[in-house]
Amino acid sequence: MSALRPVPADALRTQAWANGAGTTTVIASGPDESNWQWRLSIADITQDCAFSPYPGTQRQFVALDAPIHLHFGDQRDVSLLRLSVTHFDGADAPHAQLPEGPTRAFNLMLRGDAEGNLIARPLNGSMWLPARESWPWFVYLLSGQAEVRVEDEQMNIEAGSSLWIDALPRQRIRIEGGGELLLVQLAQGPRGVSAT
Known part of the structure; x- marks a missing residue:
């Protein structure tokens, strides 16, 4: 069995956000699509916006192209430079500001025992x-x-x-x-x- 398995580009699908502020491309999720316990994705964020809440989910998040500022409901603010990683509860969906324009972000989402x-x-x-x-x-x-x-x-x-x-x-x-x-x-x- 091969130890190295590429992710084929043609297996990825991109979905537009309902608020029109970006798109998400899911790279992989498991153990299955409908009941995932972990998910890897890249978001293209084109404008300031509110993130969708994900109750019961822990998120690890990194800005890829430009800084991003996250403002949470408890008045907590997190300013992320490019390639800086932060962790937060998915239920506490922040409002994102893009001080230097559009960026991409990589997301690791974990549920349950994952x-x-x-x-x-x-x-x-x-x-x-x-x-x-x-x-x-x-x-x-x-x-x-x-x-x-x-x-x-x-x-x-x-x-x-x-x-x-x-x-x-x-x-x-x-x-x-x-x-x-x-x-x-x-x-x-x-x-x-x-x-x-």
Whole structure:
């Protein structure tokens, strides 16, 4: 079984927001589309707007292209520079302001017992990822080029592409290249993922 599985671009579908302020492209969700416990998506946010509430959902959120300012109902304000990650309860839907214009944002949403971590970082040379049983990695290359290798298996990825890494604990995961990437490690495997 291959440890590296690309996410095909033609499997993704983009849906416009009801308020007309942006779109969401769901990259993957599991264990199924209608009853997901985790979801990975990219939002294109074109104007200041209120986010939709997601009760019972924990969100991890990172601005990809330009800063974003989030104002929550409890008067809490969070200003995110590009590639800064924040966590918040999906029920507390913030109002978003775009001080430098439209941006994209990457979302990791978790429900129930699902666990995961979102990391945004530059890639300059080589980096190594720890492999854990039943904790696959998801890699999205935001810019640049990279080679992903698990033991003798390797795959080259370009900006805008993504893949899953299903490595065993004894295997070594190396990513080498230059650019910027997003990493998600999930406690729940992507088998049966529905990309919508």
